[in-house]
Amino acid sequence: MSLLTWVDLVYLLAAIGFILALKGLSSPKFARQGNMLGAGAATLAIAMTFTIPSVRHAGSRLILMVVAMIIGTAIAVPAARRVKMTAMPQMVAIFNGVGGGAAALVSMTAFLILTSHDSFTGKPAVYKIVEVILGILIGCVSFSGSAIAFIKLQELITGRPITYPAQQVINAFVGIAIVGLAVATVLTANVALLVVMSVLALVLGVIFVLPIGGADVPVLISLLNSFTGLAVAASGFSLGNNLLIIAGTLVGASGILLTRMMSKAMGRSLANVLFSAFGSVVTASGGADGAGADARPVKVGTPEDIGVLMAYARKVVIIPGYGLAVAQAQHTARELADLLTERGVEVFYAIHPVAGRMPGHMNVLLAEANVPYDELKEMDEANPELATADVALVVGANDTVNPAANNTPGSPIYGMPIIHADLAQHIVFLKRSMRPGFAGIDNELLYDPKTTMLFGDAKDTLTKLVAAVKSA
Amino acid sequence: MSLLTWVDLVYLLAAIGFILALKGLSSPKFARQGNMLGAGAATLAIAMTFTIPSVRHAGSRLILMVVAMIIGTAIAVPAARRVKMTAMPQMVAIFNGVGGGAAALVSMTAFLILTSHDSFTGKPAVYKIVEVILGILIGCVSFSGSAIAFIKLQELITGRPITYPAQQVINAFVGIAIVGLAVATVLTANVALLVVMSVLALVLGVIFVLPIGGADVPVLISLLNSFTGLAVAASGFSLGNNLLIIAGTLVGASGILLTRMMSKAMGRSLANVLFSAFGSVVTASGGADGAGADARPVKVGTPEDIGVLMAYARKVVIIPGYGLAVAQAQHTARELADLLTERGVEVFYAIHPVAGRMPGHMNVLLAEANVPYDELKEMDEANPELATADVALVVGANDTVNPAANNTPGSPIYGMPIIHADLAQHIVFLKRSMRPGFAGIDNELLYDPKTTMLFGDAKDTLTKLVAAVKSA
């Protein structure tokens, strides 16, 4: 067998490794081994690539290659090690974006090589150009889209949906221009056209992501992740590389499924997530909610009252939400839980699937705060327990405990499963105001006679509660 | 695109159809649609094959081809339409065998074509010969193995494990001879060697299946089904045909899994099913059981007693087993159930996964007798209900209700889940004698004070029970 066949065989092994890695990542027990297997498969494939003649004998370009890899590693490792768990979505966005960028560059260079090689034999085959164009388009959208997602999540610009006049017209124009340029490129194999098309694809990524609200960005990142996978698969087609096709397609297919599962967990369709601003312009502040909110009385408690209530309870359920992540109050929450546990109170966390900034994110945050697994309960497991709970402590959550999801048809969150805080004896909300959550709708539970409000940043109020419990 | 590319595209479509068909077949709701989709995909692929130049312009061989297809269809359709549901395992065995035979013939002819074509350029590539040999070996084993399985199930020879002196030595000899011939064929590409090897592979199929007991044959058929799939995949390699590779591998992989799931449902390992006679020589008649059985008293009832018992019960659970299939008593059982239902008795069937002659077979038999779905309960669903049943009517079942599976470590069936007939108020056994079931072990439940025996062929005794209930 020739060397190239050996390379291909090793690539096949690596592809099998990726499939097994994906299988592992899908079950909590083997997730870590799965990830390590994936890393091993990647390492193997990369090492084998160094033996390919055109790489091995690339001379100065081989040195450049190693330099690029060293620089990349030197940047990536510390970044990945140091990133805060709350900033995870941004980190994933950026790693995803560079991957898309790399795929686009591969396709672009493949096009240049293709057209220069074939200059004497005439135009390259149509499907070759189509592969290249797909790789560039998807890769560019993924790159610039991920960049905007990063900027939004890092709060370098507002997380709110950004709208501007004639948005539809501009989008349509960009879309049509890209299609036209793509067709023209296929027909002429002209490099200049391709460059213009690439730039427009970058623009498309930006205008695709701008109108999407901050809380929807995680779903979007999953979609862009899937896009990068497809861009990688397209590069695989251009290069005739099975490993790239398999790895890219695996990610593409699983990413689309994951995206749909996430939207479903939020009780919405994917189209709704992507293309409607979901009334979140209304959400952010002021307006309708102010009027409705002030009209009715609410019970406001002091930290001391609530501290005593919890210190002498039998069972306290902590329901963390987006606000806990924003306030980075997970460590303080854990402190409170430990304190209560020491006093003999039964404490656990009830985790809604879309609590936090990205699906499953709340688990990661609490795991980081050293909260052990057995104190985290998934929604379905937690709900039956809430009926016997003395206190439901809702920390920076709102929509995920809003009974309107069950009993108000027509409400934007109608149909979303919720955590039944309303079943507990007492409900305590830690939030900064009466403002609604992400869905922008009032929460009747705030006005419930069983409810006590404690206003303020979650980290502050939790710190006060810790002090109150200590002295109770 | 050339015609051949179009053919390949249609083949890819057909492969997708097969995958979707398999997905459908795995869920009760879409099983029938799945099968039809599979048939459609096959038809499409076959139609497209007629457009390939070497087929289209094959002249007299094209006529032969059509004749063969007409003959095949003329035999297969009536056979498949008329077969009794109880004879299903045989039918599957025979269709599987011919498939294996076809795959072996394809590989064989491919070898002839290969060696004649390459006679001027020297020996064909080693891996080409290996592909061919694999196809022939697996196909031949599947062919002759399925034939023996058919003969056993059709009771043309005894269903008991067949053993003979020096069995191990002969097996080893055949195995070594095949390996030797295979290596020699790879080295020499000699046709005569290949023919001898094929004959020995046919022998191997025979001696592989002979020692396997009749009740284990269904598991064996599933394994041979998987073999045929792999033989088809090997032919696909020889012909460079993706469709054959995909379809064959799908069947090969799912067949192996299915085989393991079946063994598991029987509480045994696959190796145990294939290579141990599992004491079933002892099972069939006489010997140890006679001694143990006669020593203790059992309660024998008359059809009239039992008819009255059931007619005035509130809930009767029918537990059908292998004996019901043998006696072909499913229609009579249904008559009895209908009669009881008309009198206001609640009746349902409790189906053990390995009751009958092949896994899931009991469902098919009862469905044939027009028993609607909602009267069939799977084991897990039925067991909680048995505690509130007045009568458990065990028709030709034995091992699947034997409490030894739960409480006698060391028993050959220990660990197999059972249907808890022992929880019912009264237990009635319809069987011909005190002989044990397939596993060859005594059943304490037969001696239980709550148990009444009604000896005789299940069809006869059920007919008598119908009469008794009518006059009750």
Add this chain to the structure above:
Amino acid sequence: MTVGIIELLTIFVLAAFVGNEVVSKVPSILHTPLMSGTNAIHGIILVGTMAILGQAQGDVQTILGFLAVLLATLNVVGGFVVTDRMLEMFKAKPSDRPAKSAGTPEEPGQGGATS
């Protein structure tokens, strides 16, 4: 026949994963139809036998090819027909039956079967 062996191997490996994943959660009630249905699927070897008979040279190859087409036809036609017959019966059909006490719902039966 010019396709690289590696591509074929890759297709083989992927198809094995697909087969394994798809079948991994089938309920025992469907074991018999699934066995019979997969049996029909490998009857697609017919396509291969047709190609072989088309290229056959001389009497030996033609006879082998003819036999192969015949056997494969038996497999594919018989397999799909018998599976369909089996699955046809797999449905709740209270209407065919003599009057039952209550209007037995169709779905629960099927739902229960999946679990």
Add this chain to the structure above:
Amino acid sequence: MTVGIIELLTIFVLAAFVGNEVVSKVPSILHTPLMSGTNAIHGIILVGTMAILGQAQGDVQTILGFLAVLLATLNVVGGFVVTDRMLEMFKAKPSDRPAKSAGTPEEPGQGGATS
């Protein structure tokens, strides 16, 4: 690069089925790590960028290739490291914690998470 487009398409289709089947039953608790883990897997584009840089001719292609290798390295290295960090925390670790009332069993927590 002589491989037929059909084979590549076939591989694509099969890989899509595999991806879909494998991920179809993942619990929401693993959505974030799975997203990050698949993100790392597509970093294997590094292999493609290496091949491209190896073949590059002239400055433009070399610069593009260099950039591509750099970006892909970021993706693959960062992706696997960050996923590992996340998953490292995903375990029951009652030992790190201040004394808890009962000897909390490890398994129930993980078992619950799968359900």
